[in-house]
Amino acid sequence: xxxxIVTLGCSKNTVDSEILAxxxxxxxxxxxxxxxxxxxxxxxxxxxxxxxxxxxVNTILEAAELKKNGSLQRLVVAGCLSERYGDDxxxxxxxxxxxxxxxxxxxxxxxxxxxxxxxxxxxRILSTPQHFAYLKISEGCDNPCSxxxxxxxxxxHRSTPIETLVxxxxxxxxxxxxxxxxxAQDLTYYGLDIYDKRRLADLLTALxxxxxxxxxxxxxxxxxxxxxxxxxxxxxxxxxxxxLDMPLQHAxxxxxxxxxxxxxxxxTEELLDTIRQQVPDIVLRSxxxxxxxxxxxxxxxxxxxxxxxxxxxxxxxxxxxxxxDTYAYILGDPLSSEIKEARMQRVMDAQRAISLEKNRxxxxxxxxxxxxxxxxxxxxxxxxxxxxEVDNDAYVTSDTSLEIGSFVMVEVDDAEEFDLFGHxxxx
Numbered sequence: 001x002x003x004x005i006v007t008l009g010c011s012k013n014t015v016d017s018e019i020l021a022x023x024x025x026x027x028x029x030x031x032x033x034x035x036x037x038x039x040x041x042x043x044x045x046x047x048x049x050x051x052x053x054x055x056x057v058n059t060i061l062e063a064a065e066l067k068k069n070g071s072l073q074r075l076v077v078a079g080c081l082s083e084r085y086g087d088d089x090x091x092x093x094x095x096x097x098x099x100x101x102x103x104x105x106x107x108x109x110x111x112x113x114x115x116x117x118x119x120x121x122x123x124r125i126l127s128t129p130q131h132f133a134y135l136k137i138s139e140g141c142d143n144p145c146s147x148x149x150x151x152x153x154x155x156x157h158r159s160t161p162i163e164t165l166v167x168x169x170x171x172x173x174x175x176x177x178x179x180x181x182x183x184a185q186d187l188t189y190y191g192l193d194i195y196d197k198r199r200l201a202d203l204l205t206a207l208x209x210x211x212x213x214x215x216x217x218x219x220x221x222x223x224x225x226x227x228x229x230x231x232x233x234x235x236x237x238x239x240x241x242x243x244l245d246m247p248l249q250h251a252x253x254x255x256x257x258x259x260x261x262x263x264x265x266x267x268t269e270e271l272l273d274t275i276r277q278q279v280p281d282i283v284l285r286s287x288x289x290x291x292x293x294x295x296x297x298x299x300x301x302x303x304x305x306x307x308x309x310x311x312x313x314x315x316x317x318x319x320x321x322x323x324x325d326t327y328a329y330i331l332g333d334p335l336s337s338e339i340k341e342a343r344m345q346r347v348m349d350a351q352r353a354i355s356l357e358k359n360r361x362x363x364x365x366x367x368x369x370x371x372x373x374x375x376x377x378x379x380x381x382x383x384x385x386x387x388x389e390v391d392n393d394a395y396v397t398s399d400t401s402l403e404i405g406s407f408v409m410v411e412v413d414d415a416e417e418f419d420l421f422g423h424x425x426x427x
Contacts, residue, residue: 009046022123131405
């Protein structure tokens with residue numbers, strides 16, 4: 001039997017699919033490289049916002065057609081969308097053989113082949129390029145954000161012990177991984193449930209000392225009650241990137257209060273000041289939501305002013321999506337898609353100017369670049385300031401062939417809003 005897995009959504013879903021693939025292979029299943037080569041298709045869905053739901057549903061419907069015409073023998077749907085809307089989907093798309101929620105590895109294996117003997121020992125097959133991998137340090141979330149359905153889909157916060165994570169990281173490095181990207185629904189909550197205190201700093205120290213990774217990167221750090229003891233670890237450890245992804249979601253205190261974020265603009269700015277004071281060279285990334293039901297044009301003005309003042313290095317912007325059973329659901333969705341789009345473009349226009357200025361300031365500098373792809377003789381890579389799949393690229397020319405997954409020193413010759421261009425000095 002040949003199984004193909006389609007993964008939709010975030011990096012946490014990527015990890016789930018990789019673990020499932022490892023378990024299937026350990027049970028003598030053959031992993032197919034495409035839907036066309038598969039007997040069984042597993043779709044790992046996302047249900048975070050409307051656009052993600054639509055993509056998931058459309059993917060399921062396309063697969064259902066393959067099942068109808070006999071191209072597929074078995075169709076399995078899992079993940080966040082299935083966790084929330086499995087009963088409804090089951091009625092609407094009967095071609096699907098099984099619906100499962102999140103992390104349902106054993107159930108999926110049983111459903112695909114009831115006779116399989118399985119032993120879940122942390123097997124994992126990477127779907128990312130060999131040189132980087134995501135390491136999910138916890139599951140679920142305890143934060144009460146009004147707009148977010150993650151606790152409904154993923155449950156309460158559950159940390160993985162430090163010893164287990166170190167072993168997982170060592171296993172990744174043994175496979176050739178150079179960069180480990182730490183992910184979770186809330187990175188900074190790590191440890192509270194099993195150690196009775198936040199222990200992200202201890203985890204980072206252990207990974208820095210014992211994993212063997214060249215780069216360790218932190219994503220999804222919640223700003224409220226941020227554990228400040230993380231900062232000297234980031235600053236002092238050479239293999240921990242001077243990089244922090246902290247989804248702030250907004251800058252207006254009125255909107256933040258309505259979002260139940262547990263922080264004000266003033267407290268946010270004080271936190272950013274502290275981070276920059278303790279880690280002077282840190283690169284700060286954040287995401288923001290526009291179009292929240294209570295958001296006014298004045299709130300958007302404040303968000304733009306905040307960005308221009310704070311000069312964040314990397315910014316992503318999303319449009320508000322009304323989610324069933326969340327605290328904000330009762331507020332409705334009064335703003336039109338046109339208004340949301342205009343606000344999103346306004347915020348991104350402000351960030352584009354910031355990003356261009358910051359990138360141009362790097363012209364003439366020397367950057368360490370992780371090479372990711374050969375594009376017709378030109379190489380694409382990333383600096384320490386850029387996370388995989390979401391941040392800037394560095395395009396590199398070289399007189400000699402460069403190995404994918406290698407680090408090279410690059411002099412920056414030119415820059416655009418979201419790209420750097422340079423040439424190698426030495427490998």
